[in-house]
Amino acid sequence: MTDFALDDLDRGIMRELELDGRRAFREIGRNLGTSEATVRARVKRLQDQNILRIIAFADPxxxxxxxxxxxxxxxxxxxxxxxxxxxxxxxxxxxxxxxxxxxxxxxxxxxxxxxxxxxxxxxxxxxxxxxxxxxxxxxxxxxxxxxxxxxxx
Missing domain, CATH: 3.30.70.920 (Lrp/AsnC effector binding domain/regulation of amino acid metabolism (RAM) domain)
Structure with a gap:
């Protein structure tokens, strides 16, 4: 499924997005002690590998x-x-x-x-x-x- 192992930063980014899928990459980076560019690149990689999907739920x-x-x-x-x-x-x-x-x-x-x-x-x-x-x-x-x-x- 993946060509790489998830690290603590990947898991941290996913936790942040699970709390709020619209959270700004800048805020996620600040919370995790990394740059906005790093968060953006990690999210793209996680999405490209079909590990992460950011979706919306509508109230049926x-x-x-x-x-x-x-x-x-x-x-x-x-x-x-x-x-x-x-x-x-x-x-x-x-x-x-x-x-x-x-x-x-x-x-x-x-x-x-x-x-x-x-x-x-x-x-x-x-x-x-x-x-x-x-x-x-x-x-x-x-x-x-x-x-x-x-x-x-």
């Missing part, structure tokens, strides 16, 4: 999409990658991960309402070749949404 409720479903899929082993690609291509799917346990995939689906969620689950995801079983739960309220890398060794 403010956009009219208010039903969030978490779907656990059990898939045929030889169809795993095909199901991942097909589910990831759906515009209503916001998150896909391979997991261990009763299910093989965890999929987050954002829809306008329960009827739309039902349609997505039953007419699109559930009909995908390779999907054995589907278990769904709906999210009533999100209390925290944040990704932060571990700070340990």
């Amino acid at each position: 409720a403010s956009l009219g999409r208010t039903q969030l479903g978490i779907v656990f899929l059990e898939v045929e082993p030889d169809q795993h990658e095909a199901v991942v690609e097909a589910v990831s291509a759906l515009p209503e799917v916001t998150y896909v991960s391979t997991i261990l346990g009763r299910a093989d995939l965890c999929v987050e689906v954002l829809s306008n309402d329960n009827n739309a969620l039902w349609t997505i689950l039953n007419e699109r995801i559930g009909r995908l070749p390779g999907v054995r079983r589907m278990e769904t739960t709906t999210v009533l309220k999100v209390h925290k949404l944040r990704y932060q890398s571990p700070t340990g060794p």
Whole structure:
């Protein structure tokens, strides 16, 4: 994945950006005891290596999409990658991960309402070749949404 090892400065820059992705490189440099140019170069390198992405989260409720479903899929082993690609291509799917346990995939689906969620689950995801079983739960309220890398060794 990378041609280089991350050092303490790389990790520090990422921590600073996790706290505020719009933080100025000058401020990050000041906080970490390095120059703005060094921070800029490090961020570019981390982005070029696909280690770092700076993204924005919009509040789904403010956009009219208010039903969030978490779907656990059990898939045929030889169809795993095909199901991942097909589910990831759906515009209503916001998150896909391979997991261990009763299910093989965890999929987050954002829809306008329960009827739309039902349609997505039953007419699109559930009909995908390779999907054995589907278990769904709906999210009533999100209390925290944040990704932060571990700070340990």
